[in-house]
Amino acid sequence: MNKNKTLTYETGSWFACPGRSFVVYMDRLNSLVTKLCGVAMLGMVLCVVAGILTRFVFSHMQYDLSLPWTEEVSRYLMIWVVFLGAAVAARKGKLIGVQVLVYALPRGLGAGLKYLSILMSLAFYLILIWVGLEWAELGRTQGSPVLEIPMATTYSAMSVGFTLSVLNTLALVYEAVKSRVGILGAEEDDEIASALAETKA
């Protein structure tokens, strides 16, 4: 049992406490996914830059060269970034929500309400994983307009992302229960956290 208030985990304690190593592995997975999203952002930048360059430079040199695929690839990368990024954000409860009531109520009642909202979110994710699979199935035979890659490669982002969201929400709840900071203390606000991260760096 982890009785410390600080959230420290050790690896290799799989047998001792499976839940704790679940959180550790989720955090490793999340930092990998965050890096992937960062790389995808750079990919989007490169694609759009390539699109602009071909439009400006080559059209001036009288070459008839345009790269319509750059726009398509960047849009699909963005879709993956949105679903994967939202899933990583779920790990610390960073998705934007209205917390006035939850914090205004007495602590126990507020926490109860928070758990109810987490339960609702989990139900939503599970339904949408299923809806997303159905939609990806429809996109299996359909190709993208320019590159003709199957749309299922993009459409599956929803089911994959929300599966990660479910796992991350479970990790959040586990951490909140075990570390005794409580569900209200385990959450962070992305906007505030990232604005402050910049100034400390």
Add this chain to the structure above:
Amino acid sequence: MTGILFISLLVLMFIGVPIAIALGASSMVLLSYQGMPLVTVAQSVFESLDSFSLMAIPFFILAGNLMQSGGIAKRLVNLANAILGWIRGGLGGVVVLTSMFFSTMSGSSTATTAAIGSVLIPAMEKKGYPRPFGAAVAASSGELGAIIPPSIPMIVYALAANVSVASIFLAGILPGLLVGSSLILCTCVIARLRGYDLIEPITFGQWAVGVLVALKQSIFAILMPVVILGGIYSGLFTPTEASVVAVVYGLVVGLFIYRELDWRDLLDVCGRSALTTAIILIIVAFAAIFAYMLTINRVPHMLGALITGISDNPLVFLLIINVALFLIGMFLETLAAIIILAPILAPAATQFGIDPIHFACIMVVNLAVGMVTPPVGVNLFVACQVANVRMEQLMRPLFIFLGVLVLDLLIITYVPALSTFFLP
């Protein structure tokens, strides 16, 4: 029937379910009630995300973060200080002026508040300003991030209400200058009355030399808005292309010119920007299905009819809307409020003969005030943390600035020419 939609949305939102999920889930409740397939949700979500215009949001977020890590913020502070530092109360004005410069590159208010507050609040304290006053100035000038283009709330509004991003950007220029100059004036007057900020007189020559030196150091930072906005207004770039130009500019300046950014930081900044992007765009995605449900159930039309029933005077309509938005802004995130309300209110405003771009300006300015109104104001939280003051200490100085912002809002509302001046 649409009652189900709104009741489930409000219940979910107030028990603390993330807004994106509350929008999606309440739409799904109505969809299944009306016997429509749930796969409509997926269709609408992907349609809304599969958009080139939307990509301006991640790029402006990334550009803003690059600016901040790349050393541009510091140089802007120096420039603003050289321009305004000689006036009594000038340092307070410097905070506002730096926020204005910063807003021309970054679309985010909290980033502006944090970056500028952390540098200038300690400096203000040294010159005799109380810390809560400094924090209140930094928080309220964060409002400018949403008004002065490029602005993420404006892009979101444009997509939600189907108007041109470039036009809203143009419309934001004069209101932004109005809000900025009124805040500068207000800090100077208060500083004079309270006796903050003692300065030594300088000659015009010294001032000019100081400004030129600072300008030379920050020339790359100052040129950036010229490139971005010039590119959009001359029709050379679309807003999305301009946003990617901003990213490349920020990269080149940070990596090669000021050299305050290294390659290792880069992936970190990109990852952080990706998360912020996802948190905003997931709401945009699920707002699309919500807006679709509103439209097929003719909600904007009914709302228009309801308000016409009270009064058919556009001035009264604008007053009602402003009061309602102000109250909503106290509790709801700026972006979320824009995404949910723009598709409902914009058509109603058109029925009253209000210019769609002018209305866009009113809504964005109003809901951005929500970032500095208690109890829920992200800028307040950030300012409290960088200044290390408690929320209660912040309240008294803040209310003066809130008064100024509300006055500006009323001017922007009832003088449409401010917003439409640059429009063709």
